[in-house]
Amino acid sequence: MSVRDVWEATPGDTLVHKLDVRTKVVLLAGFAVAVILIDSPRTLYLLFCLTLALHILARSSVPRWRILIIFVLLGLWGSMVSQALFYSREPRTIVACLIPPSLPVLGTLTGGVFVYREGLEYGAVQALRSASMLSLGLLLSWTSDPRQLLKSFVSWRMPYELAFMLISGLRFLPVIFQETAVVLTAQRLRGFEPLKALVPRRLIQTAFQTLFPILARTLRRAATLAASVESRGFGREARVTEIKQWPASEQRLCLGVFTAIILLLGLKILDVLQFNGLFFIPAWRDLYDVMKVWM
């Protein structure tokens, strides 16, 4: 499987592939709101597992799993490590000391560098949010034809220029990755080993040597694309190709998701009002109990 094939949407015969692209966008949007509203690590973890289950359902290939895993791991560990070191809220519990405050120069300068348990937990919760969205976003992009996405946005009365830019960005993401691979291959063929030594100076040098060719090629491609769409009358009133009927069952599903999100939002507002001592409905105590555990 080439780099481009890994990144671009491919047709498939799974339930996820068969879903109308508008349904997928609505589900993605609903999911995005849900992971922002929910604070419970349990629920966020289960939601993240749900997105992984959808990847299994969509029969994502091994190279795609590899990409997903790398991104999720980077996000998870990056967030956890950074929060563990820089967590500033109270209470916080020190689980390890990296630089003791008594250490000359560095210790005095920093006041000590510690790993905080609450920071690790907070970082994990934040990372679960982004990991869930990343996982679902990649699923959408791997199982949906960009042309169908464009038609969907236009059918929802999104300005054509905006929709076009959005889809172009999505469409060109695989191309950028492919070009990165080409640049790295070209450099290797010339005997250059970008990750041979992990010293900061060399890493910066590598970044410049890799990013400049990619940027140059991207700009060239953007100019070509601009000339191409201009020559085809981009921006003028044009008839949009008909989009296929949105199945009623999927519309009902989306309506259900929309209703659930509205309900979730309402519950969250209730929970926040209760937590801040502003408003409490005694008769709904059972509901508050559930929210305490799962929201």
Next chain:
Amino acid sequence: MKKLQTAGFILLFLVTLYLLASHIFDNAASGPALSSRQTGTQTGAFVQVADISLGKVEVHNFQRMGFTKGFIKFSPDSRNLAIGTENGELMLLNLKGQVLWRKNMGLGKLSALEFSPDNRYLYIGETSQQGYLLCINREDGREIWRQSSVGELGVNIQDKTYPGIIAVRSDANGMVYAVGQRYIRYADGRNEYRGRIYKFNAAGVRQAIFPVDHNLDAWVSWVSVDAGGSRAAFGTANWDEGSTNRYTDSMYCLDGALRQILWSTEIPPAPPYQNTTMRSSPEFAPSGRHVAGVASDGRCFLYDGQGHELWFRTISQPQKVGGVYINAVGNYVHLTEEHAAFTTGNTYNRANWQLPTPVEHPGSNSVFVFDLSGKLVSRYKLGGMVEQISGTEQTMAIAIGRNVRSRDVGVHGLYLLSLPDARLLDYAATTGPCVGSAISPDGRYAAGVEAPLQLDDGQVIGAYRLLLLQRN
């Protein structure tokens, strides 16, 4: 090579997911787990049956007055152990340490735990916007009924001064007695106390309430009932007693129907204290013939059931050393038909508990056993704060927590002492402070709860966990 890399990434991903899941869903135990770092007890009189994680809790340090709690109680038939955690988890375990059921209390903070005498129900007190007393089916954890205390005690959700059921007792007839309390501290430094004592039958129908038409204007956090349910006693702890207070006596005894005060007594303050406070006493003997109590100033006493004073003893006299008054607070009572055991806690500076003290009070962190004539039978110095005492006629299980003066972490643990000679039967060391203890009515099992503690250098020792011991 690429396949190897992919396999490595997948493995790392799975490990990360597993670690996350174990951390997130680790709020309650999943079964018995003997820890490798704990080899059991010291003398072998008891053996460790289970060591169960109770989840993650906020870690406190020596600079904090209150500490992490753990509510544990054996069922009257000595077959089960109920645990309520700081995280609001309620669990029922068998004596092998297996979790039979668990439930989350949700919004409420657990503040009391008691079994019904017929072993069928668990009564849970919680502090929340409604301050419920809940009756839970022992078999499956299903809620049978709940009664709120907010109607009497009120609530202010803005200031978060919530009502709560903070003590629950039951008698042999299946009646449940619960103390409802709400404490309000105003911005100008004034304190307001609201208390009520409730009596329910096993079906959750309220039988009585004391006082009938107003709240107790005293800090009441304890109630004791004799086995027959003919008398109920409670103590008060008003720190800023005003002239307008109605309930100014130190101890009250009510009839079983909670209709009238049978007797009450005012215990004059012991200088340099301005008032006499009792937080975890008095305690009735099961027969109702005697009632014993201990005041925070270090005086303990025994009364007969009719309210006649039998004797008073001082187990930790306030002392002026180096210009400051120091005292070891009197805490708990364990009263049997033959003996009375009283406990003292850490040494505090009278001016402010956080200020240092030149020495530790000689009467601090100890258990004193008296016979009913007032003769000191034995004493055992424990080294740390007595966080809870639970006992039978022959054995006491004592949870020893922090010593905020010496900061010696080596004293933490669950101590098992014999009665009346206060001989150390066995001792299960815990790394962190032991904050809860229980002993089964047949004396065959004991349990303790350890909490994590942050030392002054930032290091965290111990964990929130349960130890279950069995007599050999």
